[in-house]
Amino acid sequence: MTIIRFNDALRKAASALATLNLPADPRPRLVRDVFGRLRFALDCPADAYPAEALAALKEAQVALGAFASSDEVLTHDSFSFPDKVFADPDWHMTLVQLGHDEDGISLGEAAVMLLDRQITGQDxxxxxxxxxxxxxxxxxxxxxxxxxxxxxxxxxxxxxxxxxxxxxxxxxxxxxxxxxxxxxxxxxxxxxxxxxxxxxxxxxxxxxxxxxxxxxxxxxxxxxxxxxxxxxxxxxxxxxxxxxxxxxxxxxxxxxxxxxxxxxxxxxxxxxxxxxxxxxxxxxxxxxxxxxxxxxxxxxxxxxxxxxxxxxxxxxxxxxxxxxxxxxxxxxxxxxxxxxxxxxxxxxxxxxxxxxxxxxxxxxxxxxxxxxxxxxxxxxxxxxxxxxxxxxxxxxxxxxxxxxxxxxxxxxxxxxxxxxxxxxxxxxxxxxxxxxxxxxxxxxxxxxxxxx
Incomplete structure (x- = not known):
């Protein structure tokens, strides 16, 4: 099994969002915790999102290996005050380089909305x-x-x-x-x-x-x-x-x-x-x-x-x-x-x-x-x-x-x-x-x- 490193995890998650057949609204987001572990997040209740798409996100999350904090996708049901979480000013549109293919050709980049929880450096x-x-x-x-x-x-x-x-x-x-x-x-x-x-x-x-x-x-x-x-x-x-x-x-x-x-x-x-x-x-x-x-x-x-x-x-x-x-x-x-x-x-x-x-x-x-x-x-x-x-x-x-x-x-x-x-x-x-x-x-x- 391939070990997923810190640098790989965000790229792999962004690639999944770019390639999976997901609803355009709400657009899935990413939360990265203080250890670098990632979870997908949806600005809606779980039952308002198509079950097939939710299952695909869970599968992509598990594929992040040690840098997946859970196999559960975050939704409004995960929080007591979801509006506050999804309105946090620390959400930023982040450009992620997707790497290169086997021929060395760039795979381009993907833009993801990322909430990066850091111990230091947030400022x-x-x-x-x-x-x-x-x-x-x-x-x-x-x-x-x-x-x-x-x-x-x-x-x-x-x-x-x-x-x-x-x-x-x-x-x-x-x-x-x-x-x-x-x-x-x-x-x-x-x-x-x-x-x-x-x-x-x-x-x-x-x-x-x-x-x-x-x-x-x-x-x-x-x-x-x-x-x-x-x-x-x-x-x-x-x-x-x-x-x-x-x-x-x-x-x-x-x-x-x-x-x-x-x-x-x-x-x-x-x-x-x-x-x-x-x-x-x-x-x-x-x-x-x-x-x-x-x-x-x-x-x-x-x-x-x-x-x-x-x-x-x-x-x-x-x-x-x-x-x-x-x-x-x-x-x-x-x-x-x-x-x-x-x-x-x-x-x-x-x-x-x-x-x-x-x-x-x-x-x-x-x-x-x-x-x-x-x-x-x-x-x-x-x-x-x-x-x-x-x-x-x-x-x-x-x-x-x-x-x-x-x-x-x-x-x-x-x-x-x-x-x-x-x-x-x-x-x-x-x-x-x-x-x-x-x-x-x-x-x-x-x-x-x-x-x-």
């Missing part, structure tokens, strides 16, 4: 409501697949550059498991009493409002500018129990309309801090890697997500995994892709132009093969009026998501103290602008366009 598929972007500051998230690419330093210099142009900048450290932003922009004695992790803990017991006024501090980095830099650090002043708090920070908490997930809670925090501080722009240092905190920051909070990358296999393969995850769910990809901007971090000075050209080509290939208008939307499963306008910028389009924002490598910024004055060994204004000028200019443009 990658929960983009924010576009209606929530008006009358608030522009939010820019700094994200990287790994550390060591100068992301936090770039954030600090962007904040400084914007403050020099008169902007009030709010910095948030969402890298809770590797906090360090406050160390770059705040002396230890200037750190606020409470941090982001304190807000998450106190919010769970209904005390978040009393924390807000005591979790933001002014950075000396903004003192020489005509603007201001305000910082909400991950860790508060004199913290001695951080790990115990961190272990509880990601929990869902009770709400008036059911449990509030981490993403909803962090969005409330951002909104509350923006209401309190009235910044012109909010800069967020995201958790590195494919982590829930990063998912929340990029999909649910960001107006612009800066994706830091080096020209290495780890960067390209990691971003391909993320983009492919969105590509399988076209309505998510369409809502996220134009918010992305790739940053070429630590650009080498040797063979610079050749390196930049190669990086841009690879970035263009990545976006073209995953998020640009090659996203295959089948007219037979998506209403014509829902089809997005083609989105495929040219390779040379400098405003496209794949067009790299360049940060040059400079040894002075490898062990950099942004609060150190140039006369004391710190970087000069000219050197900062030479290294981070393109990023600062891009961020300023985002802020100005967001204010229009």
């Amino acid at each position: 990658w598929l929960r983009p924010r409501d576009e209606a929530q972007t008006a009358n608030r500051p522009h939010r820019i998230v700094f994200f990287g697949l790994k550390g060591g690419v100068g992301r936090s330093t770039a954030l600090c210099m962007t904040a400084w550059g914007l403050a020099r142009q008169g902007k009030c900048v709010l910095l948030l450290d969402f890298d809770l498991e590797s906090p360090g932003l406050s160390g770059l922009v705040l002396p230890p004695e200037k750190v606020a009493e409470f941090g982001v992790v304190d807000w998450l803990i106190e919010d769970a017991v209904g005390q978040s409002e009393s924390v807000l006024p005591r979790m933001v501090a002014a950075s000396p980095l903004g003192e020489s500018t005509i603007g201001a830099i305000r910082v909400a650090a991950a860790i508060g002043q004199d913290e001695t129990d951080y790990l115990a708090k961190l272990a509880r920070a990601y929990a869902d908490v009770p709400g008036d309309r059911g449990p509030q997930r981490l993403g909803q809670r962090l969005l409330r925090l951002v909104e509350a801090l923006e209401a309190q501080e009235s910044p012109d722009v909010t800069l967020i240092d995201s958790r590195a890697g494919l982590h829930d905190l990063a998912a929340v920051a990029i999909t649910s909070i960001a107006d612009t997500a800066l994706l830091f990358a080096s020209d290495g296999t780890q960067s390209w393969s990691g971003y391909r995994q993320l983009f492919s995850h969105w590509q399988q769910r076209p309505e998510i990809a369409q809502r996220v892709r134009e918010r992305l901007a790739i940053v070429r971090a630590l650009t080498p000075k040797s063979n610079r132009e050749i390196g930049i050209q190669r990086f841009q080509q690879r970035a263009y290939e990545l976006f073209s093969e995953t998020l640009y208008d090659e996203i295959p939307i089948s007219p037979d499963v998506v209403p014509a009026n829902d089809l997005a306008s083609p989105f495929h910028p040219g390779e040379a389009d400098e405003s496209a998501p794949h067009a790299p924002i360049l940060i040059d490598w400079d040894e002075q910024f490898q062990e950099f103290d942004p609060m150190l004055r140039s006369e004391d060994g710190g970087a000069s204004q000219a050197r900062i602008e030479a290294t981070f000028g393109a990023l600062i200019k891009f961020a300023y443009k985002c802020v100005q366009e967001g204010a229009e």
Whole structure:
């Protein structure tokens, strides 16, 4: 007997739905549990669906082997409140590649409605409501697949550059498991009493409002500018129990309309801090890697997500995994892709132009093969009026998501103290602008366009 693996199960189930002679209405759906096991689901009572078709679905479900959670098909009879289950916002039209035949010819793809129950990572598929972007500051998230690419330093210099142009900048450290932003922009004695992790803990017991006024501090980095830099650090002043708090920070908490997930809670925090501080722009240092905190920051909070990358296999393969995850769910990809901007971090000075050209080509290939208008939307499963306008910028389009924002490598910024004055060994204004000028200019443009 052939062993069915995780990758095979969804493909096999989607193939069954594409080939079985089933009623068009209701169209069978798929539920995948936290172990990856699948069940077909019908948005109707069992006795309202033809018995022969129901038997065929059961047989196809059993054929999934260990990745079939049961031989019973889910129907309204399976739930106390079926309307709530079938109206869950986490149902997504998902494109499944059906593999190849014996001659290596592609079998195409099938579109299935999938409810993917995951322990983590659900927030990658929960983009924010576009209606929530008006009358608030522009939010820019700094994200990287790994550390060591100068992301936090770039954030600090962007904040400084914007403050020099008169902007009030709010910095948030969402890298809770590797906090360090406050160390770059705040002396230890200037750190606020409470941090982001304190807000998450106190919010769970209904005390978040009393924390807000005591979790933001002014950075000396903004003192020489005509603007201001305000910082909400991950860790508060004199913290001695951080790990115990961190272990509880990601929990869902009770709400008036059911449990509030981490993403909803962090969005409330951002909104509350923006209401309190009235910044012109909010800069967020995201958790590195494919982590829930990063998912929340990029999909649910960001107006612009800066994706830091080096020209290495780890960067390209990691971003391909993320983009492919969105590509399988076209309505998510369409809502996220134009918010992305790739940053070429630590650009080498040797063979610079050749390196930049190669990086841009690879970035263009990545976006073209995953998020640009090659996203295959089948007219037979998506209403014509829902089809997005083609989105495929040219390779040379400098405003496209794949067009790299360049940060040059400079040894002075490898062990950099942004609060150190140039006369004391710190970087000069000219050197900062030479290294981070393109990023600062891009961020300023985002802020100005967001204010229009």
